[in-house]
Amino acid sequence: MSEKPSIRWGIVATGMISQWFVEDLVVERDDAPVKHIIQCIAGRDMGRCEDFAKKYCPSHSPKLYDSYEAVYNDTDVDVVYIGTPHAFHKQNMLDAISAGKNVLCEKAFTINAAEAKEVIEAARAKNVYVHEAMWLRHRPLVHKLRKLLFEDKVIGTIYRTFADFALEVDISSLPPTSRYKDLSLGAGTLLDTGIYSLTWAILTLDAGSPTSSEKPLALGVQSHQDGIEVNTSILLHYPSTGRQGVITSTTQSNHNARPFCTIYGTNGFIEVEGPTPSMPLSFTVYPKLEGDPNSGSLERKEGQKYDFAQIGRGFIYEADNTALDVLAGRKESSIMPWSETIHVMEIMDSVRKQGDTFYPGHDEAL
Numbered sequence: 001m002s003e004k005p006s007i008r009w010g011i012v013a014t015g016m017i018s019q020w021f022v023e024d025l026v027v028e029r030d031d032a033p034v035k036h037i038i039q040c041i042a043g044r045d046m047g048r049c050e051d052f053a054k055k056y057c058p059s060h061s062p063k064l065y066d067s068y069e070a071v072y073n074d075t076d077v078d079v080v081y082i083g084t085p086h087a088f089h090k091q092n093m094l095d096a097i098s099a100g101k102n103v104l105c106e107k108a109f110t111i112n113a114a115e116a117k118e119v120i121e122a123a124r125a126k127n128v129y130v131h132e133a134m135w136l137r138h139r140p141l142v143h144k145l146r147k148l149l150f151e152d153k154v155i156g157t158i159y160r161t162f163a164d165f166a167l168e169v170d171i172s173s174l175p176p177t178s179r180y181k182d183l184s185l186g187a188g189t190l191l192d193t194g195i196y197s198l199t200w201a202i203l204t205l206d207a208g209s210p211t212s213s214e215k216p217l218a219l220g221v222q223s224h225q226d227g228i229e230v231n232t233s234i235l236l237h238y239p240s241t242g243r244q245g246v247i248t249s250t251t252q253s254n255h256n257a258r259p260f261c262t263i264y265g266t267n268g269f270i271e272v273e274g275p276t277p278s279m280p281l282s283f284t285v286y287p288k289l290e291g292d293p294n295s296g297s298l299e300r301k302e303g304q305k306y307d308f309a310q311i312g313r314g315f316i317y318e319a320d321n322t323a324l325d326v327l328a329g330r331k332e333s334s335i336m337p338w339s340e341t342i343h344v345m346e347i348m349d350s351v352r353k354q355g356d357t358f359y360p361g362h363d364e365a366l
C-alpha cells in the first residue's frame with residue numbers, strides 16, 4: 001500500500017480558532033486523503049505556544065516560535081494557517097506570501113474588498129496559493145443541498161432564503177482587547193458571523209456561485225453599541241431571478257432562528273439546522289404547505305431529513321481540500337476561489353457603507 005502524501009502546517013496564532021482547527025487536523029482518520037502534520041506554531045507568547053502544543057497536538061512535536069515571521073521563514077512549512085483577528089489578516093497574509101508561503105486564512109479574509117484584492121494580487125505575483133477559510137462551503141452537507149436545489153430542483157423554483165446568525169456577546173463585560181470589542185481588531189457581527197448568513201443566502205439563491213456569481217442588490221442596515229456594530233440586517237435581491245434573501249446577524253441574542261436557514265421554492269421548502277449556522281448538521285426537505293393561511297389551517301407534511309455526521313467540529317473538509325490543492329500545485333480553491341472572496345467582501349463593503357460601520361486605518365477609501 002502506498003504512503004499517504006503529507007502536508008506540513010505552520011499555525012499562526014494560538015487563539016480559539018487555531019485550537020479548534022488543530023484539534024480537528026490531528027484526529028486519526030484511516031480514510032483521510034492526506035496526512036496533516038503540525039510542523040510549527042507561532043504566538044506572541046512562548047508559554048501559550050507550549051500549552052497549546054501540549055493540549056491540542058501532543059503527538060506532533062511542532063517547533064514553537066514566538067514570532068509569526070519564523071513560521072513564514074520555516075522552509076519545512078508547506079502551508080500557513082492564519083487565525084488572527086480580522087484586522088491583521090491582510091498584513092499576515094502579505095508577510096507569508098512575500099516569504100513564498102501558501103496560505104489558508106480565516107474568514108473574514110480581510111476588512112474590505114480593496115485589501116482582499118491587494119492580497120490576491122500579491123499571491124498571483126508570487127505564484128502561491130491563498131484561500132479564505134470559509135469552512136462552511138467545504139461541508140458535504142452544502143454540496144448535497146446545492147445538488148438537490150439546483151440540479152434535482154426538489155423544491156421547484158427557488159424564490160427566497162432566510163438566514164440568521166445570533167451569538168450573544170456581552171460586549172460591555174469584555175476586556176477592551178477582545179476581538180469582539182476592539183474596533184481596531186475588526187469587531188462587529190457582519191465580518192464575524194453575518195458572513196455566514198450571507199454565505200447561506202449566496203449558496204442557496206445563486207446557482208452560479210462560486211465561479212460565476214451574480215451581483216445582488218444589497219440593502220443593509222446596522223446598529224451599534226459603544227461604536228461596535230451589533231446588528232446587521234440585509235435584504236438581497238438577485239436581478240436575474242428576482243430571488244430574495246433576508247439575512248441577519250446579532251450579538252444581542254443567543255437564540256438563532258430555528259432553523260437558522262430556510263429556503264423556499266414553488267414546490268416546497270428546506271430547513272437547515274445545527275448547533276450554529278457555521279456548523280450545519282442536517283436539513284429537511286418539506287413539500288409545499290397546504291391549506292388556507294387565513295384560517296390557520298396550513299398543514300406541514302412529513303419531510304425528508306438528511307443527516308450529516310461530522311468528524312470533530314468539521315474543519316477537516318477545508319483542511320483536506322486545502323492540502324490537496326497545495327499538493328497539486330493549484331493556486332486557488334475551486335470551492336472558494338479568489339473571485340468569490342472578493343464578491344463576498346464587496347457585498348459586505350456595500351452593507352457597511354449603508355450601515356455606517358467603518359474600520360479606521362482600513363476603510364478610508366470606502
Ligand SMILES: NC(=O)C1=CN([C@@H]2O[C@H](COP(=O)(O)OP(=O)(O)OC[C@H]3O[C@@H](n4cnc5c(N)ncnc54)[C@H](OP(=O)(O)O)[C@@H]3O)[C@@H](O)[C@H]2O)C=CC1
Nearest residue numbers: 013014015016017018043044083084085086106107108179
Ligand atoms: N471558522 C470558524 O468557525 C471560526 C473562525 N474564527 C475566525 O478566526 C479569527 C480569530 O478568531 P478567534 O480565534 O476567535 O480569536 P481569538 O481572540 O481567540 O484569537 C486570536 C489570536 O490572534 C493573535 N493575536 C495577534 N495579535 C493580537 C491582538 N492584538 N489582539 C488579539 N489577538 C491577537 C493571538 O494569538 P497569539 O497571542 O498566540 O499570537 C490571539 O490568541 C477571526 O478571523 C475569526 O473570524 C473564529 C472563530 C470560529
Ligand SMILES: O=C1OC[C@@H](O)[C@H](O)[C@H]1O
Nearest residue numbers: 017107167192193276278
Ligand atoms: O466563525 C465563527 O463561528 C463561530 C462563532 O462562535 C465565532 O464568533 C465566529 O468567528
